[in-house]
């Protein structure tokens with residue numbers, strides 16, 4: 001499955017999507033509270049069908065305005081709630097949470113219902129009350145989006161409308177195109193060592209990759225924006241302008257980071273068939289390095305690498321956390337116990353070969369990765 005994300009154009013009726021999100025949040029809040037109340041009253045859990053029946057009652061009696069919402073989107077929201085509770089009952093997830101209004105950011109439509117796509121235009125089906133006929137009738141609202149690329153042919157399994165922190169709206173199209181051609185095999189394997197000091201990623205081939213560290217780059221700007229914000233009156237127009245500017249800067253930072261990660265992951269997949277990495281102890285690293293770990297976002301990179309490897313039929317091997325990779329000499333296997341974090345280069349006392357700390361570790365990870373099978 002592949003998701004394509006397009007920005008919606010600036011248009012006056014975009015406010016309706018915002019209102020729709022707020023209304024859908026009410027549905028979200030209502031049904032979560034309803035489930036909790038039922039639990040308190042000792043009633044059995046109401047599954048999707050029971051929620052759906054209750055919704056029909058509400059639409060007829062106390063919540064008549066919900067008739068104006070796209071019914072497919074409400075169904076999807078009820079399915080989301082049901083899935084969250086089922087996960088909870090199977091002990092796969094925590095107690096389902098009620099989102100805050102401003103945290104409720106997306107609505108989903110199932111395939112081919114409640115919307116239609118044509119070129120760069122999506123038409124959503126709302127409903128409105130017609131006082132003459134005294135009936136609810138369909139109200140089709142078109143939106144344009146910036147179609148910067150064509151999605152691959154295949155059925156669209158669902159579409160999602162999103163609102164981000166900057167107040168922009170996005171259209172996500174999920175297709176189940178399966179015709180991807182994996183990259184040709186290269187017959188090469190590599191070990192990769194994550195690092196904090198010299199390089200982000202050191203390959204067993206001796207190559208070192210530097211991380212752009214976008215947060216570090218924008219830190220000064222972020223500080224000055226935060227200072228500006230603190231001088232403004234909370235809730236004023238200038239204050240809101242500043243809040244949005246900060247949100248935009250954070251979005252830029254996260255985009256820069258993601259871009260780097262995708263490029264690095266696809267470069268690795270192009271060059272190697274088997275990629276060995278270590279399992280990271282992120283908690284320990286956070287204690288040691290703080291903000292820098294979040295900026296480097298190792299786990300995001302590993303997730304992207306996993307996805308790319310699956311797509312291109314590459315093998316990703318994760319070496320156990322407790323496998324020694326830094327201290328053994330990659331030539332003779334001698335354990336250099338005197339090695340500290342500050343030793344970037346060292347010479348093996350047994351076979352007197354000279355090592356770069358990270359390259360040595362990457363070679364050890366490659367070996368351990370081969371041993372995994």
Ligand SMILES: [Zn+2]
Pocket residue numbers: 329330331332333334348349350351352353
């Ligand atoms: Zn040695």
